[in-house]
Amino acid sequence: MIGAEAIVKSLEKEGVEYIFGYPGATIAPLYNELAKSSIRHVLVRHEQHAGHAASGYARISGKPGVCAVTSGPGATNLITALGTAYMDSIPIVAISGQVDSGLLGRDAFQEADMTGATASFTKYSYLVKNALDLPNVVKEAFHIASTGRPGPVLIDVPVDVQLRKSDFKFTDAVNIRGYKPTVKGHAGQVKRAVRSLIRAKRPIVCAGGGVFASGAGDIFLKFVETLNLPVVTTMMGLGVLPTSHRLNMGMVGMHGKSVANRAVKNADLLLLLGARVSDRAVLSPTNLAETAEIIHVDIDPAEIGKNLDTVIPIVGDLKAVLNQIMVHNPESSTKEWLELLYEQKATVKPDYADRSSGINPKAFIHQLTKKLPEDYIYVADVGQNQLWSAGHCDIRKSCRFLTTGGMGTMGYAISAALGAKMRAPERFTVAVCGDGSFQMSMMELGTICQHNVDIKIVVMSNGRLGLVREIQSKQYADHQIAVDLFGSPDPVKIAAAYGLPGRTVNVASEIAPAIEELLTSVGPFILNCRIDPLEASV
C-alpha cells in the first residue's frame, strides 16, 4: 500500500462522505487513490471555497468537513477558509500536498511553508515526513478537530510520502498526552453557579456558538425554560432559541438589538454559555464586570477571563455542564425582570415599511424566512446583508442560521451553503449575500451546477459595498472611496450563463411572487433583490 492509499483508507474509516477540493501536481497521488474510493470528491472553483464548503458541511453534520488542495498557491488560497473556521471553532481536516520532502526548504516550484503559514489559523498541523505515521496522523487530526473546542487541523503531505510503499498499521486508539479536553464541569463551581442563579434577581443568559458545537440545544432549551431565564445570543449563537421564543431577547452587541444590550447592561447576573465575549458582542466588558456577577461556561479555559473578569469559571462541555446544573433542580424567580424586558421589547417595532427606491431588505428577509420550510438552513454572507439577516431572519426551532461571526469573511455564504446542502439534501438551503460578496464567490455556481446542488441564492444588490459606505459616511465625513461597485454584472445573467434560472425583484409588490418562484423552483435558483442603496444596517 502507498501513503496516499493509507490516507484514503483512514478517511474512509472516519466515515468521510465528501472531500471538497482542487487537485494539483503534489496532491495527485491522493486523487489517484480517491478515484477508487467510495468518498465523493466535490471539485470547487477556488480553494478558499473548498474550506468554506467543508465548514458548511461540518456545521450541519457535527463532524469534521474535509478538504484537499495542492501545494503552494492551492494551499495558501485555503488559509482564509482555515482562519474563518478557526475563529468560529468549526471542525475541518484539510489535507495539502507538499513538494518532495527532499526539496523542502529549497523554494521548489509551488512550495509554501504551510505548517508555518497556518500556525495561527489551525488548532494543530502536521508535516508528515514518515509515511508510516499517516494512519495515526489522520486519526489524531479528526480527534483534535472534533473534540474539545473544535477547529481546523492541517495535514501537509509531501508528494513522495504519498507515494511511499509501506506496511501500514491502522489503529482506532488515540492518545495525545498533551491534549485532554475537560468535559465535566468542576462540581464546586457548578454548585456556586446554581446558588448564584437562585439568588439573582435580573439574570441574563448570553449564548454563543458553543451551544451548537457541544450539541447542547435540547438541554439548553430545557434549562432556560425551567428557570425562565431571558436569553440574548451572539451572532454565532443565533438560532439557539427560535426568534419568536418568549425568552429570546435577540442578538447582543454592536449590531444587536437594543433590548438585548439593555438587558445585559441592567442584569445582575450574566451567564455566558459557549460565548467568548468578543469586541463585537460585548462593547465594554470592564463596565459589565462591575455591575453584574459573571458566570462563564466554556470548554476552552483560555477564553475564561480573557476579555471579561469572571467570578465563577466553569471549564467543560456545555451539554455536560448544563446537565450538571439541572441535577440540582435550580429554581429562580424572574417574573418581574421578564415583565420589564417584555415591556421594552414591545416598544421596538421593526421598520418593514416600503422604501421609495428599491426593496427594504429587512422586510424582504423577514418575508422570505417566514415562508421557508420549518427546517431551513440559512447562510448569511458578510456585509450589511449579514446584519439584516441576523436582525430579521425568522428562525424557527429546527432551523440553522450559519454565518462567519469571528472572521467576517466575504464570500462565505454560497460555498458554505453548498457544503451544508450536500450533508442535508432534504433541507431547504438558502445563501444570502450582497453584490460584493456574490462577486467573491460566484465562480462556485460552476460547482453547484457540476454537482447539481439545489441551493437557492439571494443577492442583495445595492451597487456598492454598503457596510463600508456606512463607515465612511459616519466616521469619514461621508468621503466615499472605493465602495462603488460600478461594472458589476447582472447576477441573473451570470446565473443564465451557468444555465440556472433567476429573477430580479425591483419593487415591493414583486416580492411575494418572487419568493414563491424561489420556493417552488426545482434546482438552484438566483434571486436578485435590488434594495434601497442607502438602507442602514441596523
Next chain:
Amino acid sequence: MKHTIAVLVENRAGVLSRISGLFARRGFNIDSLAVGPTDDPKISRMTIIVDGDDYTAEQVTKQLNKLIDVLKVRKLTFQDIIRRELLLVKVKLSESQRGEIVDIAKIMGCEMVDISHTTLMLEHSDRPEKIDLLIDLLSKYKILEITRTGTIALQRGADSV
C-alpha cells in the same frame, strides 16, 4: 513584573516555533526562553521569563496549555525556586588591565576560560542579577562579545512540575 514559567513540551520539530509564534501573535513579551531535553529524551523543558502583569501571566499559561505539544505548564513562585543563568563574556584588555579583571573574576567566582594577548574570556553561572552585576563591572572595560543562555529554574525541595 517578571514571571518565571516552566513548560514541559514534546521534544519534536516545530514546537519551539509554535511557542515563540504564540508569544509574538498575542503580544506577550519574552525576556528569555531557555530550552533543553529532560531525562526523558521525548520531553523538553523550557523556562520562559515573561514581563507583564498578572493578567498576562495567566493568559500566557492558558494559551500555552492550549497547544497540543505542551504537556505541562507551571508558573513558578520566585521564593520557591533556584534560578541560574550561564554567561560567556569576552573582554578586550591591555596587559595593565589584566590584573584588575582577574580580581573581578575572582571576587565574582568566575571561571577564566580563554586568554590571549589582548582578550580574556570569562564564564559565569549564577542568578541573573549577579550576571547583570558582573556585566556592569566589566562594562568599564571594552566588552567584545557576550552570550547568555537565559534563565533556567527548578523548584526547591521535593516539588516538581
